[in-house]
Amino acid sequence: MTKFIHIVIIDYPNALQSAVQGFRELFLLANKVIKDNQLEIQFTVKLIQPDKDLDGMSRHDIVILPPNLDGHYYLSPQPGLLQYLNDAHQKGAILCSACAGAFILAKTGLLDNRVATTHWQLADDFNELFPKVSLEIDCLLVNDGDIISAGGLMSWIDLGLELVALFAKPHIMRTLGKFLIVDTGKREQRYYGSFTPKFNHGNKQILQAQHYIQANYSKTLNVSVLATLACMSERTFLRQFTNATSLKPIQYIQKVRVQKACELLETTPQSFERIALNIGYDDVNSFRKVFIKIIGLSPSAFKARFV
Template identity: 85%
Template sequence: MTKHVQITIIDYPNALQSAVQGFKELFFLANRIVIESQLEVQFSVKVIQPDIDLDGMCQNDIIILPPNLDGDYYYTPQPKLLQYLNEAHQKGTILCSACAGTFILAKTGLLNNRVATTHWQLADEFHEAFPKVSLEIESLLINDGDIISAGGLMSWIDLGLEIVAQFTKPHVMRTLGKFLIVDTGKREQRYYGSFSPKLNHGNKQILLVQHFIQANYSKTLNVSVLAALACMSERTFLRQFTHATTLKPIQYIQKIRVQKACELLESTTHSFERVALNIGYDDVNSFRKVFIKIIGLSPTAFKERFV
């Protein structure tokens, strides 16, 4: 007997339409591969709009909140939608989100004390809005059982493939990925991210230090020098810098340098050794370890993927 996996896609205001329709087509293609594989499962997909279609909905296996294209609906979703998601979750529905859709999911309170991800550029806003959620922004996708979240704008494809693998067989997902010509191997969102320093915190002394680091990242920098620039004791400087930027000074400097290294690797033909020297590292092996820790790829793998 064929099992029908009931999937509902929430087409909220300004949802990314390529994702809304793309999910339908992805699961349609998955169904064809499932039939060819002689598996007794099929995906049934419906698209609903939260302002008119939430009443009298049947049981779902999965509800998907797609990425956002424009506007700010994901900041203030309708209470009716939040109630719908909560009630569905209580009945055993798996809730899924991609990109800014995770904001809507977090508004339900169901992510409190749970792990999730969203678009890397939205990390600071998400932290401020939902401090009880453990945000793993480097992850492209987090499958936490009853809740699955994906990161970037196009991560809806990764989310769709994850659902296919979970409800069919991994080889169906891989076959679908080959047909779509998309990468089904392990990826992380930090491969694609870039460091955007937090500058709107209101601490003028710390902002002065940040501007100094930006202009002098290739020079020898330490807490003593930076604290003196801010006219603070080292202890006070460490506390205020970490509070304002969410990073310790050494972590902040490393991220600035790695960002500059990525830019040089992408825009020049310089070797990684030369790049490391240009941004202030005499110990190339030490910087390679820092690069891998932050980006998740070796410099060679980074160049192969993006250059």
């Protein structure tokens, strides 16, 4: 007897239509692979618009919030949609989001004290709006059981494949990935991110220190030098810098230097050893460890993937 997995995709205003339709087509293609493998499972897909179709919906297994393309609906979704998501979750549906869809999911309160991810460029806004959510911005996909979130705009593909693996079989997902010519191996969002410092915090002394770091990242930098520049004690500077930037000074400096290294790896033929020396590291192996910790790839693997 065939088991049907009922999926609902929320086609909210300004949702990314390539993802809305792409999800639907991915699951239809998965059904063909499932049939070829003689498994008694089928995905059913329904697209619903929150201003028309929320009333009288029957029980479903998966509800998906796709990425946002334009506009600000994801920041202020209608209360009816939030209630719908809460009701679906209470009835046992797995709630899923991709990219900015996580904002809608977080608005329900269901992500409070839970782990999630969203697009790396939206991290600061998300943290400010939803401080109770533990944001794992380096992760491309966070599967927290009954709630699954994915990062960037195209992470809907990773989310779709994850659901195929969960509800069908992992080998069905891999077969589907081969057919789509999509990488089904483990990826992380931090491979693709770039460090964008916070400059709009209003602390002029800390801003001065940040500007100094940007212009002098290849020089010897430490809390003592920066605190003197900001006319503060080291303790006061450490506290105010961390509050303003959400990073400790050493973490901030490392991210600036790693960002510069990524840019040089992508745009110049310089070796990593030469780059390390040029941006202020005498110990190349030490900087290699910092690079891997922040990016998640070795310098050679980064260059092979992106250059």
